Amino acid sequence: MNLTDFNVGELHVRVYPDEAAMGAAAAKDTAQRIIRLLESQDQVNMIFAAAPSQIAFLHALRATPGIDWTRINAFHMDEYIGLEPDSPQRFGHFLWEHLFSKVPLGSVHYLRGEAPDIKAECERYCALLTRYPVDIVCLGIGENGHLAFNDPGVADFQDPYSVKVVPLDSVCRQQQVNEGCFESLEKVPTHAVTLTIPALIKAKWMFCIVPFSGKAAAVKQALTGDISERCPASILRKKEKSCLYLNRESASLL
Numbered sequence: 001m002n003l004t005d006f007n008v009g010e011l012h013v014r015v016y017p018d019e020a021a022m023g024a025a026a027a028k029d030t031a032q033r034i035i036r037l038l039e040s041q042d043q044v045n046m047i048f049a050a051a052p053s054q055i056a057f058l059h060a061l062r063a064t065p066g067i068d069w070t071r072i073n074a075f076h077m078d079e080y081i082g083l084e085p086d087s088p089q090r091f092g093h094f095l096w097e098h099l100f101s102k103v104p105l106g107s108v109h110y111l112r113g114e115a116p117d118i119k120a121e122c123e124r125y126c127a128l129l130t131r132y133p134v135d136i137v138c139l140g141i142g143e144n145g146h147l148a149f150n151d152p153g154v155a156d157f158q159d160p161y162s163v164k165v166v167p168l169d170s171v172c173r174q175q176q177v178n179e180g181c182f183e184s185l186e187k188v189p190t191h192a193v194t195l196t197i198p199a200l201i202k203a204k205w206m207f208c209i210v211p212f213s214g215k216a217a218a219v220k221q222a223l224t225g226d227i228s229e230r231c232p233a234s235i236l237r238k239k240e241k242s243c244l245y246l247n248r249e250s251a252s253l254l
Contacts, residue, residue, distance in 0.1 A: 004016075008223045008224075008237050009237030009238060010237060010238055010239055010240045010242060011223075011236045011237045011239065011242050011243070011244055012242065012243045012244070013223065013243070013244045013246065014243065014244070014245055014246070015246045015247070015248065015251045015254075016245065016246070016247050017247065017248055018247055019056050019247050020056055021247070022056065022057075022209065022246065022247045023055075023056025023057040023058075023059070023060045023209065023211075023245075024056075024060045025245060026057045026060075026061075026138075026207055026209045026243075026245040027057055027060035027061040027063075027064055028060075028064065029207060029243065030057075030061055030136065030138060030207050031061060031064040031067055033136060033205050033207075034046075034067055034072070034136065035066055035067065037135055037136075037204075038068060038071055041135075042071065043071050043072065043073055043106060043132075044071060044072050044073070044135045044136065045072075045075070045132040045133060045134050045135050045136075046072055046073070046074055046075065046134070046135065046136045046137070046138065047074075047075045047076065047077050047134055047136070047137045047138070047139075047195065047200070047203065048074060048075070048076050048077070048095055048099065049076070049077055049078075049138060049140045049148070049209075050076055050077075050078075050091035050092075050094040050095050051094075051140050051179070052179045052180070052181070053140045053179075053209060053210060053211055053212060053215070054098075054138070054140060054209055055098060056209075056211070057138065057209045058095075058098045058099045059098065061099070061138075062098075062099055062102045062103050067103075069103040069104045069105050069106070070104050070105070070106050071106055072105055072106055073105070073106050073108075073109070073132050074095075074099075074105050074107070074108045074109065075109050075111075075128070075129070075132075076091055076092060076095050076110065076111060077137070077139065077148040077194065077195045077200065078091060078111065078148045078149040078192055078193065078194040078195065079091050079092060079110075079111035079112070079113035079192060079193050079194075080113050080191075080192050081113045081114075081118060081165065081189055081191045081192055082113065082189045082190075082191070083113060083114065083189060084114070085114050089181055089182060090113070091111070092110040096108075109125070109132075111125055111163075111193055118165055118193060119165075121193065122163040122164060122165065122193060123163075125162075125163045125193075125195075126161070126162040126163045129162055129163070129195075129199060130162075133202075134199075134200075134202055134203040134204070135203065135204050135205065136204065136205045136206075136207065137200050137203040137205070137206045137207070138207050138208075138209065139200065139206065139207075139208050139209075140208065140209055140210055140215075141208065141210045141215055141218050141219065141222060141233040142171075142172055142215075142218065142233075143171055143172070143174075143175045143178075143214050143215060143217075143218055144169060144171040144172055144175075144218065145218040145221055145222055145230075145231035145232055145233045145234070146172060146233070147197060147200055147232045147233055147235070147236075148195050148196075148200060149166050149168060149172070149192045149193075149194035150194060150196060150197050150232045151166065151168060151169045151171075151172050151232070152169070152229060152230050152231065152232065153169060154166045154167065155229040155232035156196065156197060156229060157197050157198070157229060157235055158198070159196040159197055159198050159199075161196055162195065162196055162198070162199040163193060163194070163195055163196065163199065164193070164194065164196060165192070165193050166191065166192055166193075166194050167190060167191055168188070168189065168190055168191065168192055170185075173185055173188040174188075175214070176188045178214060197232060197235060201235060201239055204241060205241045205242070206236065206239055206241065206242040206243070207242075207243055207245070208233075208236060208242065208243065208244045208245065209245045210244065210245065210246055210250045211246070211249060211250050212249055212250055213249040213252060215249075215250045216249065216250050216251070216252045216253045217253060218231065218233060219233075219244075219246060219250050219251065219253070220253040220254060221233075221234070222234045222236065222237075223237070223244075223254065224254075
């Protein structure tokens with residue numbers, strides 16, 4: 001097997017020497033897909049992940065020529081509950097800083113983790129996703145194998161909901177500290193609102209960008225373990241039109 005370019009089930013996997021090369025390759029492929037879709041439809045609806053693992057990709061994507069951003073409707077896949085609206089740790093703020101404020105998007109739809117009625121907020125976002133069927137999801141994998149905030153224990157491959165409130169497990173919360181997003185575990189929110197696994201998998205195309213040595217165990221489990229909610233990312237092996245981008249660090253256990 002060529003361990004730089006191979007398939008596991010339906011999932012195509014590509015390994016690059018470093019994070020910059022990985023991000024550039026994912027951005028190139030994503031941009032090509034956006035441009036291709038816009039040849040046959042008026043708009044493209046996209047969901048983005050917010051995490052340090054996505055920075056190289058997001059910066060490369062926004063610098064890619066030829067994308068008509070005015071025809072793209074943007075969403076994000078999760079948000080903490082309980083943070084102040086101006087908190088720099090909010091995922092909406094992260095995406096505004098690294099992408100949404102840098103390109104002339106047709107529309108941006110934020111998840112409001114500070115909403116006074118979080119159930120109503122889930123219903124509002126679900127209605128938006130119905131109105132704008134998802135074409136492309138750009139995502140990552142957590143250290144515990146989660147997709148969005150669907151941690152083991154709450155992930156459900158048959159989830160009846162598109163958007164829901166979830167508790168965050170200890171591995172997920174510690175990852176936020178490890179990556180420098182919060183000073184200590186005590187400051188990481190205990191709950192979040194997230195798009196569910198079925199809502200993400202419904203997309204026509206999925207581009208999954210995963211650097212960092214801390215993700216290596218999750219990547220190995222996702223690609224070689226059982227397809228199970230115990231490692232939510234394993235569901236990617238059943239998703240057509242999906243690609244996983246790794247660097248040497250995240251692929252080190254393969």
